[in-house]
Amino acid sequence: MADDGGVHEDVERLDREGRERGHGEAQDRAIRRLHGRRRYRWVVHARAPASTANLGPGFDTLAIALSLYVHVEVEPADELSLRLEGEGGDLPADGTHLAARVARQVLGHDRVAITVRSEIPVGRGLGSSAALAVATAAACGANDPLTLAARLDGHPENAGASVLGGLVAAADVDGHPVTVRLPLDRGLAFVVLVPSRPLATARARQALPAQVRLGEAAFNLGRLGLLIAGLGDRRLLVKEATEDRLHQSARASLFPQSGHLLAGLVDAGALASCWSGAGPSLLGICTVEAAPRVRGAGDELLASAGVPGRALLLKADLEGLGVEDPSLPARAPSD
Numbered sequence: 001m002a003d004d005g006g007v008h009e010d011v012e013r014l015d016r017e018g019r020e021r022g023h024g025e026a027q028d029r030a031i032r033r034l035h036g037r038r039r040y041r042w043v044v045h046a047r048a049p050a051s052t053a054n055l056g057p058g059f060d061t062l063a064i065a066l067s068l069y070v071h072v073e074v075e076p077a078d079e080l081s082l083r084l085e086g087e088g089g090d091l092p093a094d095g096t097h098l099a100a101r102v103a104r105q106v107l108g109h110d111r112v113a114i115t116v117r118s119e120i121p122v123g124r125g126l127g128s129s130a131a132l133a134v135a136t137a138a139a140c141g142a143n144d145p146l147t148l149a150a151r152l153d154g155h156p157e158n159a160g161a162s163v164l165g166g167l168v169a170a171a172d173v174d175g176h177p178v179t180v181r182l183p184l185d186r187g188l189a190f191v192v193l194v195p196s197r198p199l200a201t202a203r204a205r206q207a208l209p210a211q212v213r214l215g216e217a218a219f220n221l222g223r224l225g226l227l228i229a230g231l232g233d234r235r236l237l238v239k240e241a242t243e244d245r246l247h248q249s250a251r252a253s254l255f256p257q258s259g260h261l262l263a264g265l266v267d268a269g270a271l272a273s274c275w276s277g278a279g280p281s282l283l284g285i286c287t288v289e290a291a292p293r294v295r296g297a298g299d300e301l302l303a304s305a306g307v308p309g310r311a312l313l314l315k316a317d318l319e320g321l322g323v324e325d326p327s328l329p330a331r332a333p334s335d
Contacts, residue, residue, distance in 0.1 A: 043075040045324040048135040049317035050120040051127035051161035052190065052283050055231075056242030056274035057223035063161035063168050064231075065317040066190060068126065070118040072099065072135040081113040088122045088132075098129060098152070099136045105148060106140035114139075123198030125277030130158035138323045145321065150177040158277070165320030167231055183232035184316055189291035191284040192276060193261055193298050195309040199254060204278035207250050216245040230272070234287060239266050242274035242285070255280045257305040268297035 050068040054060070080100055082093035091097060095110060104110045114136065120128040133149035142148050146163045150156035150170075157170040160179030167184040170177055223243050230237025252258050258275065261282050265273040270284035286294050291313050298311030 042325075043073055044139045044141070045071065045073050046135040046139040047071050047322045048131040048138075048162040049165065049320065050131055051158045052125070052192070052276040052281075053127060053155065053157050053161070054244075054247065054275060054277060055227060055283070055285075056244045056248065056272070057220040057227055057246075058157075058169075059220070059244065059246045060155070061157055061169055061171065061224075062227070063127065063157040063170070064184065064190070065161040065165045065168070065320060066126070066192070067315045067317050068119045068312075069317075070116065070120055070128070070131045070135050072117075072132070072139045073115040074103070074136070074139040075113050077111055077113040080110040083113075083115040085115070085117045087118040087120055088116070088128065089118075091122070098132055102133050102136040102148065102152060103140050105152070106137055106142045112140070121194055121198075121281075123200060124194050125199070125201075125204075125275065125279045125281045126192070126194075127155070127158035127162060127277060129153045130155050131162045134159055134162040134321055138321055141325075146179065147177055161320075163321045165318045166316060169228075182228060184318075185232060185234040186316075186318075187234050187288050188231070188237075188271075188316065189286050189288045190314045190316070191265065191270065191286055191291055191294045191298050192312045192314060193265070193282040193284075193302055193307075193309060194312060195255075195280045195302070195307050197280065197308070199278065199280040201278045204251050204254060207254055208247055209250060212246055219243075219245050227272075231285075234271065237271045237285065239272045242272040244274070248275050251275065251279055257307050258282060260305055261301050261307070264301040265294060265298065268294045268301070270294050 047069050049065040051063045051065050053063040055062045082097055084093050099114045099116055100110050103112050120126050122128045130149055130153045133153050134145045137145035137148045146159050149159040156177030160168040160170045164181045167182045168179050169182055170179045223241055226241040230241045262273040265284035269290040270286045272285045274283050276283040284294050295311050295313040302309045
């Protein structure tokens with residue numbers, strides 16, 4: 001492979017700038033990686049899954065990773081270059097893009113070429129921003145992609161699911177995200193109704209009340225216990241487990257057909273249904289056996305409600321974040 005003078009210059013420049021202003025451990029590691037590969041052009045590939053959050057009563061707390069993915073490739077360059085493919089491909093490919101902002105946070109600069117290939121619909125309540133932040137941070141060499149993504153995106157539950165996979169509970173503890181993976185029954189599948197029209201998370205957040213009554217909080221806590229039990233063992237999952245009094249009813253004014261669609265998912269065979277994140281996507285939690293039937297009914301439900309969109313049949317992603325870094329030694333296969 002031919003020598004790459006641009007990469008060599010980047011190495012020297014990073015060293016010089018780092019000595020002048022000091023750089024953190026993540027930048028140190030990125031510099032060492034460039035030193036080790038400076039005669040070659042390294043490309044790091046990271047993949048992170050989508051996620052569905054809240055799940056009814058688990059507002060800003062629970063999320064499940066889903067089998068839709070964003071792929072991010074990062075390599076050194078003389079200046080920022082962004083290539084966007086798939087979902088989100090129409091967003092501005094400049095320094096305001098989330099991938100560029102994440103790169104600057106990790107590396108201290110944005111002299112990189114970033115390719116983003118996404119299957120995750122943007123602005124539909126499927127954790128597209130968190131997944132992108134996680135994958136970009138990992139591809140840039142961040143030591144803690146979860147914390148960085150949670151800080152930039154503001155949703156530790158989505159970031160946690162994209163990093164850990166499966167069902168995740170998250171909380172902010174003294175300004176730091178703490179995430180725990182919970183049991184998730186592998187006999188569950190998920191049907192997602194994805195309207196063609198997005199709903200901005202900020203607008204959905206503005207629809208929420210500033211305060212809630214004690215009884216409403218207690219209602220959600222009771223349903224949350226039922227939900228966690230049912231997600232761990234599908235035989236225990238009842239449709240009431242996804243009931244909520246904190247956010248879904250408040251957001252229904254932004255999507256008047258949501259109530260009809262949620263009820264229709266259960267009538268079609270879903271065990272329970274709820275909003276996915278801040279919406280407008282709606283989630284049907286199904287047995288693996290019933291999911292294809294529910295997915296077919298989902299397309300009919302959208303059409304009958306006059307809502308352009310599509311129904312997706314997805315599995316839970318149990319792997320979470322994956323990274324392929326040619327600058328790191330290959331791991332020996334496990335016994």
